[in-house]
Amino acid sequence: xxxxxxxxxxxxxxxxxxxIKEYIQSNQQRFLDELFELLRIPSVSADSRLxxxxxxxxxxxxxxLKDAGADKVELCETAGHPIVYGEKxxxxxxxxxLVYGHYxxxxxxxxxxxxxxxxxxxxxxxKIYARxxxxxxxxxxxxxxxxxxxxxxxxxxxxIKFMIEGEEEVGSDNLGTFVKENKxxxxxxxxxxxxxxxxxLDTPSITVGLRGLSxxxxxxxxxxxxxxxxxxxxxxxxxxxVLSKMIASLHDENGRVTIPGFYDKxxxxxxxxxxxxxxxxxxxxxxxxxxxxEDIRGEKGYTTLExxxxxxTLDVNGIWGxxxxxxxxxxxxxxxxxxxxxxxxPNQNNxxxxxxxxxxxxxxxxxxxxxxxxxxxxGEPAVTPTDSKAFKAASKAFEEVxxxxxxxxxxxxxxxxxxxxxxxxxLDTVLMGFGLDSDAIHSPNEHYGIKNFLIGIETIVAxxxxxxxx
Amino acid sequence: xxxxxxxxxxxxxxxxxxxIKEYIQSNQQRFLDELFELLRIPSVSADSRLxxxxxxxxxxxxxxLKDAGADKVELCETAGHPIVYGEKxxxxxxxxxLVYGHYxxxxxxxxxxxxxxxxxxxxxxxKIYARxxxxxxxxxxxxxxxxxxxxxxxxxxxxIKFMIEGEEEVGSDNLGTFVKENKxxxxxxxxxxxxxxxxxLDTPSITVGLRGLSxxxxxxxxxxxxxxxxxxxxxxxxxxxVLSKMIASLHDENGRVTIPGFYDKxxxxxxxxxxxxxxxxxxxxxxxxxxxxEDIRGEKGYTTLExxxxxxTLDVNGIWGxxxxxxxxxxxxxxxxxxxxxxxxPNQNNxxxxxxxxxxxxxxxxxxxxxxxxxxxxGEPAVTPTDSKAFKAASKAFEEVxxxxxxxxxxxxxxxxxxxxxxxxxLDTVLMGFGLDSDAIHSPNEHYGIKNFLIGIETIVAxxxxxxxx
Numbered sequence: 002x003x004x005x006x007x008x009x010x011x012x013x014x015x016x017x018x019x020x021i022k023e024y025i026q027s028n029q030q031r032f033l034d035e036l037f038e039l040l041r042i043p044s045v046s047a048d049s050r051l052x053x054x055x056x057x058x059x060x061x062x063x064x065x066l067k068d069a070g071a072d073k074v075e076l077c078e079t080a081g082h083p084i085v086y087g088e089k090x091x092x093x094x095x096x097x098x099l100v101y102g103h104y105x106x107x108x109x110x111x112x113x114x115x116x117x118x119x120x121x122x123x124x125x126x127x128k129i130y131a132r133x134x135x136x137x138x139x140x141x142x143x144x145x146x147x148x149x150x151x152x153x154x155x156x157x158x159x160x161i162k163f164m165i166e167g168e169e170e171v172g173s174d175n176l177g178t179f180v181k182e183n184k185x186x187x188x189x190x191x192x193x194x195x196x197x198x199x200x201x202l203d204t205p206s207i208t209v210g211l212r213g214l215s216x217x218x219x220x221x222x223x224x225x226x227x228x229x230x231x232x233x234x235x236x237x238x239x240x241x242x243v244l245s246k247m248i249a250s251l252h253d254e255n256g257r258v259t260i261p262g263f264y265d266k267x268x269x270x271x272x273x274x275x276x277x278x279x280x281x282x283x284x285x286x287x288x289x290x291x292x293x294x295e296d297i298r299g300e301k302g303y304t305t306l307e308x309x310x311x312x313x314t315l316d317v318n319g320i321w322g323x324x325x326x327x328x329x330x331x332x333x334x335x336x337x338x339x340x341x342x343x344x345x346x347p348n349q350n351n352x353x354x355x356x357x358x359x360x361x362x363x364x365x366x367x368x369x370x371x372x373x374x375x376x377x378x379x380g381e382p383a384v385t386p387t388d389s390k391a392f393k394a395a396s397k398a399f400e401e402v403x404x405x406x407x408x409x410x411x412x413x414x415x416x417x418x419x420x421x422x423x424x425x426x427x428l429d430t431v432l433m434g435f436g437l438d439s440d441a442i443h444s445p446n447e448h449y450g451i452k453n454f455l456i457g458i459e460t461i462v463a464x465x466x467x468x469x470x471x
Numbered sequence: 472x473x474x475x476x477x478x479x480x481x482x483x484x485x486x487x488x489x490x491i492k493e494y495i496q497s498n499q500q501r502f503l504d505e506l507f508e509l510l511r512i513p514s515v516s517a518d519s520r521l522x523x524x525x526x527x528x529x530x531x532x533x534x535x536l537k538d539a540g541a542d543k544v545e546l547c548e549t550a551g552h553p554i555v556y557g558e559k560x561x562x563x564x565x566x567x568x569l570v571y572g573h574y575x576x577x578x579x580x581x582x583x584x585x586x587x588x589x590x591x592x593x594x595x596x597x598k599i600y601a602r603x604x605x606x607x608x609x610x611x612x613x614x615x616x617x618x619x620x621x622x623x624x625x626x627x628x629x630x631i632k633f634m635i636e637g638e639e640e641v642g643s644d645n646l647g648t649f650v651k652e653n654k655x656x657x658x659x660x661x662x663x664x665x666x667x668x669x670x671x672l673d674t675p676s677i678t679v680g681l682r683g684l685s686x687x688x689x690x691x692x693x694x695x696x697x698x699x700x701x702x703x704x705x706x707x708x709x710x711x712x713v714l715s716k717m718i719a720s721l722h723d724e725n726g727r728v729t730i731p732g733f734y735d736k737x738x739x740x741x742x743x744x745x746x747x748x749x750x751x752x753x754x755x756x757x758x759x760x761x762x763x764x765e766d767i768r769g770e771k772g773y774t775t776l777e778x779x780x781x782x783x784t785l786d787v788n789g790i791w792g793x794x795x796x797x798x799x800x801x802x803x804x805x806x807x808x809x810x811x812x813x814x815x816x817p818n819q820n821n822x823x824x825x826x827x828x829x830x831x832x833x834x835x836x837x838x839x840x841x842x843x844x845x846x847x848x849x850g851e852p853a854v855t856p857t858d859s860k861a862f863k864a865a866s867k868a869f870e871e872v873x874x875x876x877x878x879x880x881x882x883x884x885x886x887x888x889x890x891x892x893x894x895x896x897x898l899d900t901v902l903m904g905f906g907l908d909s910d911a912i913h914s915p916n917e918h919y920g921i922k923n924f925l926i927g928i929e930t931i932v933a934x935x936x937x938x939x940x941x
Contacts, residue, residue: 046798047796047797047798047799047800048796048797048798049797107800108794108796108798108800110794110796110800111697114696114697170799170800171798171799172799198702212701214701214801216799216801223764224762224763224764225762225763225764226584226762226911226914226915226916227581227584227911227913227914227915228762228913228914229908229912229913229914230784230786230788230812230814230913231682231684231814231882232668232779232882232908233762233779233908234779234784234786234812234814235769235770235778235779235782235783235784235786235814236767236768236769236775236778236779237762237764237767237768237769238764238766238767238768239786239787241718241786241787241788241789241790241809242718242719242721242722242786242787244715244790245714245715245716245718245719245787245790246715246718246719246722248711248712248715248716248719249712249715249716249718249719249720250719251712252712252716292694292695292696292698292703292707293694293695294693294694294695294707294708294839294840295838295839295841296708296837296838296839297706297707297708297839298706298707298708298837298839299705299706299707300705305706308705308706309702309703309704309705309706312705313705314700314704314705316700316704316705316709316711316712316803317709317711317712317715317792317793317804317807318700318711318793318794318799318800318801318802318803318804319711319792319793319794319795319796319800319802319804320711320714320715320790320791320792320793320795320807321790321791321792321795322787322789322790322791323787323788323789323790323810324578324580324788324789324810325789325790325791325808325810326517326518326578326580326789327517327518327519328516328517328518328578328641328847328848329517329640329641329642329686329788329810329812329847329848330517330577330578330580330640330788330789330810330913331684331686331788331812331913332788332789332913332914333786333788334787334788334789337787337790338795339711340793340794340795340799340800342700342704342799342801344700344701344704344705367766367768368765368766369764369765369766369767369768370764371765377798377799378798378799412701412702438699438702438703441696441697442699442702443697443698443699443700443800443801443802444696444697444698444699444802445696445697446696
């Protein structure tokens with residue numbers, strides 16, 4: 002059912018949302034089929050062997066943006082994976098929303114823990130299981146379908162631009178250059194991103210703070226070759242033992258990071274802010290039960306919500322060295338490695354922290370080993386305003402569709418481009434995510450609720466309605 | 472040239488050694504060809520996928536023992552890999568030497584560090600490069616060829632038995648049962664083993680002490696699945712960080728192992744013993760240079776020779792957990808693992824130490840993780856007598872062939888069967904090894920000098936001559 006735009010402008014159309022809802026319902030199988038086709042492409046940006054697949058995913062996004070009604074859709078080359086751009090400018094005097102998302106995904110390892118293959122999406126219990134189903138293919142694709150619905154029903158109330166990149170999971174290395182070189186093309190009034198989580202389907206929320214990231218790889222070298230641990234053990238430094246000791250020393254007995262200067266720029270929350278933050282529903286027993294842990298562990302003096310939302314952290318993301326196969330091999334390894342990342346909060350700076358880590362880690366090494374520290378990935382922490390027109394529109398969208406006011410939350414994850422957009426384009430971001438913390442993103446068996454996907458499309462459309470309201 | 476035994480008994484034959492030398496020289500290409508054929512069989516006992524190859528190696532040893540002149544050669548089945556037995560009894564009133572060796576080898580990982588494929592032996596700079604070239608195929612095969620030379624030249628001066636097993640690299644699990652069930656078959660006067668190292672080709676030595684081994688695998692489990700380190704980092708115990716801390720705490724600031732009771736039964740050497748031990752040639756600068764390390768590291772108060780020969784140690788042989796692939800994956804791993812082994816010295820006991828380690832390691836775990844400790848492999852420490860007839864014969868053999876007295880040394884490695892033979896058969900062992908510490912056993916590019924192989928055969932024959940001398 003097409004409604005000519007000029008005769009029935011969207012604001013006058015009181016059945017706006019019910020009509021959208023009907024459109025979503027009658028097209029939902031096609032929406033899911035299209036998403037599944039995208040999920041089948043193993044666009045793992047970290048794996049250089051899959052470069053062609055990453056590009057294939059970009060080309061698919063190009064096609065789908067065109068199908069949905071976007072103009073000037075193009076695959077923009079970068080030094081790495083391409084960025085997909087598209088737009089629909091209906092009237093230069095109307096506001097413009099720039100939608101950001103990413104079509105690349107995390108590596109699927111460890112593969113043996115998946116209950117179904119990561120790139121063969123299946124629906125179980127109303128959830129789509131596949132790598133990228135939530136992060137971020139399933140989430141950014143909602144925007145393309147919301148756009149399609151508004152376009153096909155002639156209800157698009159403002160201008161819209163899309164920028165969907167392919168390097169978010171490896172640090173968005175080439176996005177900065179692209180943004181700097183395309184400032185006029187990317188001119189907009191607000192950025193809209195769905196790449197975060199809700200508290201739950203009963204308790205909608207909008208993310209207003211994101212942690213930054215410094216992701217390092219360290220290599221500790223002892224002897225120049227693997228040695229027989231019987232012949233040399235006890236006389237030659239073992240890099241796996243030394244690395245363990247170095248990692249152990251990175252936290253003190255109160256769970257604080259020991260890197261000198263690490264906390265210097267951390268913005269402490271006011272008592273009022275802490276109180277507000279801790280009002281979010283949180284049940285420690287359920288949290289422990291859901292993770293099957295007997296106890297939590299973190300920085301002394303802070304609640305779990307504070308630890309994950311407002312405090313910087315340091316985690317080993319991977320560690321390896323020596324013999325890791327079946328049985329016993331009495332080797333004194335030549336090398337041991339770890340991937341270590343730090344989550345940052347305002348006003349820490351990724352480059353400063355990377356430097357502090359590097360200097361400190363190198364200083365920890367005894368003379369009996371050599372240490373190499375490499376920065377793999379980084380992003381700045383960010384907070385988004387809650388008093389903007391866009392935030393208020395997002396809030397009203399939830400109220401209208403969900404019947405509940407969303408709770409502002411601070412998320413532990415990082416979307417480094419939020420601070421990039423602020424710096425380069427002067428734009429604030431609204432983080433309207435529809436995932437759940439239990440969606441197992443970055444883990445085996447990542448999934449995304451079909452309900453989240455469909456209600457997300459509806460809520461996004463409602464955002465446009467309220468954002469464009471006079 | 473066959474010399475009838477009865478007419479020219481070996482002791483009367485003054486050209487005994489020159490004749491042996493000539494036999495070795497004229498047959499050396501065939502000896503090497505035969506060894507290469509054995510080295511081409513990937514008999515990795517730790518790898519269950521290679522079970523058929525392990526058996527193939529055993530069958531090859533059977534054939535070669537028969538060819539060399541042994542009687543009653545058989546492939547003895549066990550619950551694991553088979554044991555090869557063979558004998559030549561020339562006169563019940565003469566002494567009997569029981570030769571032990573192992574045809575199984577260590578896994579070849581990491582494969583990418585080999586300069587030639589591990590199971591395709593090649594000769595470079597006079598050395599045979601292949602997995603098992605030194606440990607122990609190249610070494611036990613010297614005994615078969617020494618036996619062949621003595622048999623073919625009718626110069627065998629005593630009885631000889633062979634027991635070549637296929638599970639030395641995985642703990643000789645089934646050898647104990649075999650020995651217990653075959654005590655009369657294995658009746659002998661001394662055990663002879665070549666599975667150790669010389670100080671150098673200029674400085675012959677005989678090993679008189681061996682460290683024992685307790686080899687453990689530990690598994691630390693945090694949350695029940697891999698988590699997003701942004702969403703959960705800082706609030707949930709990270710098993711890789713926790714494992715690092717637990718490993719770090721296993722040594723104190725003096726390099727001593729912190730497991731309660733670990734040193735309780737350690738036999739301290741007398742001042743005289745320490746002095747004798749430290750007389751062995753050792754050049755710290757060369758040692759560091761050869762390993763490309765700036766400094767050594769070990770238990771305070773002991774020299775390198777003492778640390779590797781007489782002190783118990785603890786080493787991480789392998790560590791793994793989380794994301795270890797290319798690039799960055801912000802995962803908080805569910806599990807982290809390590810293989811940790813301890814070298815033991817008299818009078819430590821492998822089972823006691825295994826128990827002490829398990830209890831202590833479990834006690835180190837905070838409530839926020841679960842820990843599983845598994846014993847993979849073990850063996851008792853041993854010292855061999857230096858005043859026995861057999862040791863003196865070995866000493867004289869070196870003097871005769873090398874023109875130098877061998878230095879008694881204590882090796883860091885473990886041959887757990889030495890204490891088993893003492894306990895079950897009441898027999899002492901002579902450890903007449905011809906490897907070099909630089910042979911890279913248990914490492915990529917394992918090699919064994921052709922010179923070591925040939926002079927080893929000659930020295931072994933000389934041992935029989937002196938051992939059988941009236």
